[in-house]
Amino acid sequence: MTPPDAPTRRRPWSVLAWARPLTLLAFTAPIAAGLLGTLLPAFGYLPAIGGSGVSLQPWRELLAAPGVASALALTLATGWSATLLSLLLAVGIVAALHPRGRSTRLAEWLAPLLAMPHAALAIGLAFLISPSGWLVRWVSPAWTGWDVPPDVATIGHPSGWPVVLALLIKEVPYLVLMLLAALNQVPARAQVDVARSMGYGPAQAWLAVVLPPLWRQIRWPVYAVLAFSLSVVDVALVLGPGNPPTLAVLAVRWFADPDPGWIFPASAAAMVLLGVVAASLAVLRGVEHGIAAWHVRHLARGRRGGASEPLARLATRLGGLLLASAVLAVVGLVLWSFAASWRYPAALPTAWTAANWTRQAGSLALPALTTLVIGAASTLIALVLVLSGLEHESRSKRRSRAVPWLYLPLLVPQVAFLFGLQVLLVRLGADGRLLAVIACHLVFVLPYLHLSLADPWRALDPRLARTAASLGASPARIFWRVKLPVLLRPVLLAAAIGFAVSAGQYLPTLYAGAGRVATLTTEAVTLASGADRRVIGTWALLQALLPLLAYLAAATLPRLLYRHRRGLA
Template sequence: MVRTLSIVVWLLLIILPIGSGVLFLLLSSFHPQTVVNSAALVNLLSEYESIVGSFMLAVVAPLGACYLALWMAPGLLQRPRLQQLLSPLLSIPHVSFAVGLMLLMSPSGWLIRLVDSVSGLFPSPPAGWPLPEKSLVTVMVVLVLKELPFLLLMISAQLKQLPVSSWLTQAQSCGYSERQAWWRIVAPELLRRLTLPMAAVIIYSLSVVDIPLLVGSNTQALLAQRVYEWTFQFSTDSQVKSITGAWVLLAMAFVLLLINTRHAAMYRCLVLCKKVNTRSAWWNSNKASQYVWALLGILALAIIVILALQSLASHWFYPTLWPASLSLERWQTEGPYLAEPASYSFWLALTSALFGTLAAIVLLQRQRQKAANAFYWPVLIALFIPQVPLILGWQFVLREPLSDGWQIGWVLWSHAVYTLPYSYLVLYGAYVRFDQQWLTRAQSLGYSAREAWWRIMLPMLKQPIAVAFAVAFAVSIAQYLPTQWLGQGLTPTLTTEAVSVASGGDWRIGSLYALLQMLLPLVVFVAIGLIRTQSYAEHS
C-alpha cells in the first residue's frame, strides 16, 4: 500500500511538474516562432540591469538571512522556548510582511511619524530615506527578514541532532570563547546541513515576482518580473524574450546552486585560516543577539498591529501618529469582495497542506521500509527550479480551455507541488530520529506493523506533523504565480488580490487583504502551539 502511494506521489507531485516544465522549454525553444538563438540572447542582454539585479538579490538576501540566523541561533540553545517565537513570523506570508513593513518603515511609515512626534525632525516624508517604498534594497530587506524564521527553524531541527553542547564545552576547555567555538566548530557543520534549505531560499529570491511587484523598483524590474510581464504580451518578440529569460533564469539558478554546494567548504577554509581574535566585539555577544530576538518578536507584533490599524483607519494623513478615527466601514464595504478570495485561500491552503503533509509522510514511511535514512533531495527539486519556467510549462500542458472546476483542481495541484517539499523538510528530522524500538516492542505485544504505526508512531509524531501541516498551510496561502496563471483569474485568493491592490498604490485596502491573508495561517500556528502546550503538560 505504502509503495503504491509513494509511486503515485512521485508521479503526480514530482515527475509530472518537473517534466512538463522542461518539456515546455525544450519545445518552445525550437518552435519556429519562439526559437531561442544568439540573436534572442543578445536582445535579452539589453535588460542587463534586470539580470544583474536578480543575481545580486539571489546572492545578498540568502547570505544575509543565513548568517543572521547563524548569529541568532545560540539563543535556541540557551532558551529553547524562543522557537515558539518563530511561529508568528512563519505564519506571516511574504506579501503581508512586505505591506506591513512598508507601513512601518517607509518614508511616510509609522516609525518616521513617531520620530517626528517626539522631535519634529520630519514635518514631511524624508527624501533619500534608506528604505524607500520601491527599490531593490527594499526587496532585499523584506526577503532577509522573511526568510530568517525559516532558516532558524531549519537550524533548530539540526541542533537537535548534533551534540552541540559537548562541542562547545570541549572547545572552551581549549581556550576558545563560547562565540568563537560556535563560529569555528558548530557553524561550519550547520552550513553543510543547510545546503538544501539555502538552495530553496536562493531559488525563491531569484524567481520571486509578487514582492517586486509590491516594493520593487518600477524602472529596474527584476528578471523574473520581466519574464512574467512578457508572457502577457502576445507579440512574437515578447514571447521570444520570455522563453529566453526563462533559460537565463535556469542558467543563473544552476550557477548559484553550484556555488551553494561549496558554501560550507569556503566558509570552513576562510574561518580556519583566520587568526583567533581573543577580544569579543559587542555585536558578537549573546546579549546583542538576544536584543535581535526581542526586536524580531516586536516586529512581528508591530506588523499585525499596523495592518489592523490601517485597515480600520478612516483618515490617517502624514505626520499624525494615530488615525483620526477607527471604523469598520472599510471592512463592511470590502466584505462582499473579501468573501470569495478568503474562501478560495482557506480551502486551497487546507486541502493542499493536507495533501502535501500526507504525501511527505508516505515518502518518509517508504524510506523507513527500505531502511534508507538519507535525505531524498529529488523531493525538493521543485524548490530548486525558478517558478517562472515551471509554471510556463504547466500552462503549456494545460493550454486548452478548462471549466471553473478543473481550474480550481489544477491550482490545488500546483499548490500541493510546493507544500510537499516543505512538509518533507520539516518532518524528515523527526521521522529519521524516531526510535524503531517503540515499534518493535509494540509488535512483540501482538500489534501488526500497521497497527503499531497508527497506535504508537503517529501519536508520538503528532507535534512535528502538526508543524509540517502549519508550514505547508502558510506556503499555500503565499502562492502567487501558480494561482495567477493556472487559475486564469477565476480562482482569486487573498494573495493575488493583495498584490493587485497594493501594487497599485492603495495601501489602505491592501492592508485589509494583507491582514486577512496573515490571520489565516496565524490561527493555524496558534492551534499548533496549543497542541504543543497540551503535549508538554501531558509529559510533565
C-alpha cells in the same frame, strides 16, 4: 515467528511502497514538463502563437530589450545580499544563544513568523517604511520638522534594499530554525565545553567546532534561500523598483503582455534566471570549499579571542530589530484595516471603524474560501503521501536518499517552469480550474511537509512500536494508535506549515489558475500597487491571519487532547 523489529518484506503491490515514487513524481514531473515548455519558446518554438521553427531570435530580442542588464544586476545584488546577510545573522544568533542555553524557546517565538506569507509581510513593511509610513509618523514633525512626507525613495528604491529587508525578516527565522533542528544531530554541548576548556569564548567555540559539521545539515536550506531570493516575485512587485525591476519580475511582465510576441523573450529571460540560479549555487558551493580550507588553517594557528563574541551579540540585536519590524508590520496592517481616518503626520488613526471589513466582506468571502480549500486540499494530499512514505521507510528499514530531490521545487525558479506548465495545462484543457491550482500548490507543499516531518518521525523511539507489536498489534494499528498520537504535535505543525506555504503562493496560483482563480494572495498583491491603504490592510491582514490561525490551532489542539497525558501535550 518473525521478531517485532525485523524488516517487513517489501511487497510490490503494497500501497505504502508506492508512496515515495508518487511523492517524487508529484513535483518532478510538473517541473520537468514546465521547464521543457519554457525552454522551447526560448528558442522560438511555440506553434500556438506562430513559433514553428527553432531560432535565436528570442535571445536577440532579450539582449536588445532596455533594462535587461540593470535587471540582472539588481537580481544578483538583492539575491546575494539577502542570502549572505540572512546566513550571517542566523549563525550569529544561534552562536550567541545556544552555548548559553538561551535557544530553548526561540523556535516557538519564530515559528509563527514563518507562517506569515511573504506578500502580507511586504505590504505591512511598505506601510512601515514608506515616506508617509508609521516610522516617519513617530518622529514627525516634532523631531524632523516634516509637516508633509519627505521626498525620499524608500519603496521601489533602485538599490532594492526594501526587498532585501523583507527577505531578511523571513529568511533569518527560517535559517535559525533549520540550525536549531540540525543541532539535535550534533553533540554540540559536549563539543562547546571541550573548546571552552581550551580558552575559546562561547560564540567562538560554537563557530569553531559546531558549525562545520552542522553545515552539512543546513546546506540545502541555504541553497533554497539563495534560489528563492534570486527569483522572488511577489515581494519584488510590492517593494522593488519598477523600472527596471528584477529579472523575475521583468519576465513575468513580458509573459503577461497583451502582445503574445513577448512570450519568446520572456521565456529566454526565464532561462537566463535559471542559469543565474544554477551558477550562483555553483559559486556558493565553491565558496564553501574555500572557507573550509581557511577554517582548518585558522584552527591550526590556535588563536583565541577575536571579534566572534561582539559580532554574535550584534547579530542577536539585529535579529531583534528584524523581529520587531515584523511585529510592527503586522500591527500596521491591523491599524489600517480599522482606520476610518489616518492623515499624516498622526502617529495613530484619528478615527476608528469596522466599516472597512463590512464593505470588503462580500469581496473577501470567495478568495478567502478559495484560499482555504486550496490550502487544505494540497496539505491533506501532501500529508497522506509524506506519512505513507515515512511509514514505509520505518517498516522496510530503508532510509530514503532522495533528500536533494525534495529541494528541487525550492531551487528551480518558479518563473522558469510555471509558464511551460501553464502551456501544458492549456493543451489538456485544465487551466483555470481549481484542481489544477491544487496540483500546482502540491509541488511546493510536499517538500516543506516532508522536511518538517522527516526528523521527528525518524526520531520516534522504536521501542514503542516493538512493544505494541509484541502485544499483537498489526503495523496499521501501531501507526494509528501509537505513532500518530505520539507524533500528533509535529504532524499538525507540519500541516500548518504546508497550509502557510500554499496560502502564500502567488505565481503558481496566477499561472495554473489562468487569472480566473482568485486567492487572498493574488488579490492582495494586485491591490498593493495603488488601492486605498485601508482596503490593502484589510486584505493583507486576512491573508496573514489564516496561516497564523492554522499554526495556533496546531499548537493548541495537542494540549487540549492530551492535557492529562504527560509528554504528549
